[in-house]
Amino acid sequence: MSKIHVLHENNEWTVHLQNRLDELKLPYEMWHLDEGTLDLSSSPPAGVFYNRISASSHTRNHRYAPEYAESVLAWLERHDCKVINGNRALRLEVSKVNQYMALNHAGIATPKTIVAVGKAQIIQAAKTLDKSSFITKHNRAGKGQGVQLFHSIEALERYVEGPDFDEPVDGITLVQQYIEAPAPYIIRHEFIGGKFLYAVQVDTSEGFELCPADACAIDDLFCPTDSVSSAAKAKFEILNDYRPPFIDKYEAFLAANNVQVAGIEAIQDKNGNSFAYDVNTNTNYNSDAERISGQFAMLELAKYLSTFLD
Incomplete structure (x- = not known):
């Protein structure tokens, strides 16, 4: 069967x-x-x-x-x-380096990034980047693991040489240009069957752990996936009437790489330029945001998978 x-x-x-x-x-x-x-x-x-x-x-x-x-x-x-x-x-x-190279090949901008293996090399990479603010992150990660924002080389040196340094599982740390958004949010674009389904605006004011799965609310203290906030805006909000022109490039990128289900996270700078910085092929969805919008990605995914049954 x-x-x-x-x-x-x-x-x-x-x-x-x-x-x-x-x-x-x-x-x-x-x-x-x-x-x-x-x-x-x-x-x-x-x-x-x-x-x-x-x-x-x-x-x-x-x-x-x-x-x-x-x-x-x-x-x-x-x-x-x-x-x-x-x-x-x-x-x-499992590799952001692979993601960035494939995104760039598809004509999609990513933040300037330097690969570093070794603690001294992480510090040298930050100096080479020559930015007043920068981010370090793990090449193989998830849930925002290893993401740190620094505003000086001295702060990076204290972190790298200190007891709280988070060693990446594959040894590769990325030192990346910090994209300062005019408002504290990123946009996560969800695709099923290689086609755009919806976009979620994600509040980043509480940190970088942006896993949308409901389980994250239990597992990660700072993962913003709790029930809808009593504040004016929820942490996760599905956008209406949203389809910027670069969605076509995202769909072409997924097709070229034989990816059918994905979430692509992007941030916009103060000049309106959009940078993709994460491709999640194990994408999850936030139930509160979906309940409010009346769109249910897991249902759409189940329907999509059913089309391949005999």
């Missing part, structure tokens, strides 16, 4: 999709790829395979989930299975 197979490593991030699959009475099977075995001489089961492996898996003690998933995806692709977000999507998910 043909099924929807969901490849993942975090039950909390898949429960909403499971609920929608149940609601539509669709046959599915969850493949948790933290650990396992794979007989490469075997043949995959019938159906469609949707990859939801996250770059932040190591923060849940699932250090080798992406590597194992890469093996599983290679096996599926060898057998010409229908894979949503295959190995190319996974490579983008």
Whole structure:
């Protein structure tokens, strides 16, 4: 029997999709790829395979989930299975360097970034960047992990040489131009089937951990995904009548890289220039924002996956 197979490593991030699959009475099977075995001489089961492996898996003690998933995806692709977000999507998910190079190839601007391996090299990279304010972040991250804003080289040196330095899991730190937005928010653009679904305005006034998943409200003290704020504006707000011209470039970028489901985060500077800085192929959605707007991405995703069933 043909099924929807969901490849993942975090039950909390898949429960909403499971609920929608149940609601539509669709046959599915969850493949948790933290650990396992794979007989490469075997043949995959019938159906469609949707990859939801996250770059932040190591923060849940699932250090080798992406590597194992890469093996599983290679096996599926060898057998010409229908894979949503295959190995190319996974490579983008676990490397911002890969993301930026692919975005630039598609004509999409990204913040000026220098790759650094080694503590001394991080400091040298910041000096080379020659910006009064800059950000450090992990190449392989998620949930805003490792993102730090600095306004001086001296502050960076204290952080790098101090006890709070956050070592990236792959050893690569990115030193990046700080884009100062005229208002404290970024825009996250959601795509399903490679097509634009909606955009979410995300309040960044409480920090850089911008994971929209409902589970983040439990796991991360500063992840702004709580219930709708009593303040005038919610942390996450789906925008109406929003489709800037660069959406076409985003869709072309996804098509060129064989990515079907993604969230692309972008920030606009004071001159109105937009910079994409993160491609999340394990994209999540905020239920409060969706309830207010009446748009439900996991439902649309479940419907999309169902089109590949026999």
